[in-house]
Amino acid sequence: MFSLEGTYLEWVASKIMPSIYDRRNYSNLIDLLHSFIFRYKLPMDENRMLDGIDLRYRFAYENGYSNDEVSSIGYRNSCSVLEMMVALSIKGDERILYDYETGEKADFIFMSMLRSLELDGMVNDVFDNERVSSVVEDMLDREYCPNGKGGLFTVDSPRKDMRDVDIWYQMNWYIQQILE
DSSP: OOOHHHHHHHHHHHHHOOSHHHHHHTHHHHHHHHHSBOOOSSGGGHHHHHHHHHHHHHHHHHHTOOHHHHTTSSOSSSOBHHHHHHHHHHHHIIIIIOBTTTBOOHHHHHHHHHHHHTOTTOOGGGOOHHHHHHHHHHHHTTOSOTTOTTSSOOOSSOSSOGGGSOHHHHHHHHHHHHHO
């Protein structure tokens, strides 16, 4: 049976895991990340939530659905953690990393976040629901290391405590570090 939510989730996952094998291998993690409502503590991170919500309308545009059809997807006043992470990956790719010769890098940014969260090895065969849930809650509550480890981005020598920096700047500092 057709499910718009299922079609949307597959589309979202394809943006950060182009390989169908990877999407199937990480399906438990993708599903769980999508089950968490993104909440923020720093005012500027509201933009990450709005980007996550806008992802639904990008899906509608790219796939011929109306905005009304996709307005029922997800959480009404927020987005999921997965939507926020995917929207951030796409935005980081399009605004900072995209290279015409090498192509899109949203998958690289997303996997960098999973590495920082220490969830990159959380494939279906070894999936631990409780561990992932704990890591996501700590990330949302900003209960991670001052250098960002345990959060979305780890930076070797951040300018200030990463827990006090909005997510967009965390990503920019991380990208600056890897490009140096």
